[in-house]
Amino acid sequence: MSSWVYLVEVRDGATPKEQAKAVGRLYEAADVASRISQRELVAIKVHVGEKGNRTHVRPQVVAELVRRVKGSRAFPFLTETSTLYRGQRGNAIQHILLAHGHGFSIERVGAPFVMADGLVGNTEMEVEIPGELHSRVQIAREILAADALLVVSHATGHIGTGFGACIKNLGMGLASRAGKMRQHSSIMPQVDPQKCQLCGKCRKWCPKGAIEEREESSYILQEACIGCGQCLAVCRFDAIRYNWGKESAQLQRSMAEYAMGALVHKEGKCFFFNVLVDMTKECDCMPTAQKKILPDIGILGSTDPVAVDMATLDLTREVGGKDLAALSHPHLDPMVQLRHAERIGMGSTSYRLKRID
Numbered sequence: 001m002s003s004w005v006y007l008v009e010v011r012d013g014a015t016p017k018e019q020a021k022a023v024g025r026l027y028e029a030a031d032v033a034s035r036i037s038q039r040e041l042v043a044i045k046v047h048v049g050e051k052g053n054r055t056h057v058r059p060q061v062v063a064e065l066v067r068r069v070k071g072s073r074a075f076p077f078l079t080e081t082s083t084l085y086r087g088q089r090g091n092a093i094q095h096i097l098l099a100h101g102h103g104f105s106i107e108r109v110g111a112p113f114v115m116a117d118g119l120v121g122n123t124e125m126e127v128e129i130p131g132e133l134h135s136r137v138q139i140a141r142e143i144l145a146a147d148a149l150l151v152v153s154h155a156t157g158h159i160g161t162g163f164g165a166c167i168k169n170l171g172m173g174l175a176s177r178a179g180k181m182r183q184h185s186s187i188m189p190q191v192d193p194q195k196c197q198l199c200g201k202c203r204k205w206c207p208k209g210a211i212e213e214r215e216e217s218s219y220i221l222q223e224a225c226i227g228c229g230q231c232l233a234v235c236r237f238d239a240i241r242y243n244w245g246k247e248s249a250q251l252q253r254s255m256a257e258y259a260m261g262a263l264v265h266k267e268g269k270c271f272f273f274n275v276l277v278d279m280t281k282e283c284d285c286m287p288t289a290q291k292k293i294l295p296d297i298g299i300l301g302s303t304d305p306v307a308v309d310m311a312t313l314d315l316t317r318e319v320g321g322k323d324l325a326a327l328s329h330p331h332l333d334p335m336v337q338l339r340h341a342e343r344i345g346m347g348s349t350s351y352r353l354k355r356i357d
């Protein structure tokens with residue numbers, strides 16, 4: 001069965017104010033308010049961008065959602081989880097301070113920031129899912145305590161999964177630290193000594209101290225590596241490899257199953273927004289200012305996390321000739337995550353697009 005996906009277009013280079021107006025129109029047209037009741041705790045999942053990132057979703061867009069949720073006399077809060085790697089978002093304190101620095105403060109957005117996985121990323125609950133790889137997944141506990149969930153995902157390319165949008169924001173973004181590690185466990189990278197420049201950046205970012213400097217090049221200790229993929233992401237010399245096809249596919253399938261876990265007990269209480277603005281080759285975890293690789297398209301919304309991601313790929317292909325994943329990481333097949341999510345019953349790759357004026 002097809003799902004509805006709503007689209008409010010924005011002009012290329014739309015201001016944050018224009019984007020906020022667009023998300024407000026979408027909220028109304030899709031009747032998101034009908035998913036929220038008075039006095040409910042409403043989690044708004046965001047990604048505030050790593051330090052140095054400039055292309056994350058604008059706080060004005062999130063502020064508009066907060067305003068709308070408050071209109072239902074419910075209690076919205078912004079939420080996120082700690083990262084595996086050593087950036088500025090590895091624990092609650094640094095993460096919240098960075099969020100404030102990027103404009104996601106209570107004064108600007110109108111809602112508090114509550115880390116869904118506690119102070120250091122281990123506040124979790126195990127939930128049962130009808131998965132093919134996992135029958136139980138570890139999810140950030142406060143998400144399970146929320147009554148309703150709005151997910152705001154920035155569509156970008158992604159080094160491990162081809163592209164990242166709603167499924168990734170749910171699956172990786174709402175897993176506890178242990179859950180994230182479990183998803184990444186299929187990735188076992190190696191350094192190519194011919195390409196390594198011994199710059200040391202991968203060692204600085206590795207959360208497990210699994211990278212040693214040896215005479216000719218850096219070297220990854222396979223027994224210490226947790227497969228988080230950060231070394232892959234930060235190496236500027238393309239010196240870190242893994243088995244893209246096989247390992248990426250496994251990561252995507254696992255991520256889709258975790259996404260399903262993040263949605264348990266929230267039937268009829270979720271809505272998913274994908275922001276197709278400032279789309280970049282890498283995700284917002286990159287600690288750098290990236291250039292956008294596509295013109296801005298607009299904001300998509302759906303009650304179906306699979307359909308909204310499918311529409312994201314289709315619309316970017318329409319505008320850019322190739323979809324966001326093919327433009328970013330052409331050797332990866334992002335359909336693995338969508339097909340797997342569909343197979344386990346999370347949603348549908350078949351959808352009908354409704355354009356909102």
Ligand code: SF4
Binds near residue numbers: 195203234240
């Ligand atoms: S980041 Fe890349 S080039 Fe630098 S030390 Fe690590 S593998 Fe070598």
Ligand code: SF4
Binds near residue numbers: 209224231
């Ligand atoms: S070596 Fe392993 S643990 Fe360290 S950054 Fe790379 S993938 Fe992550």
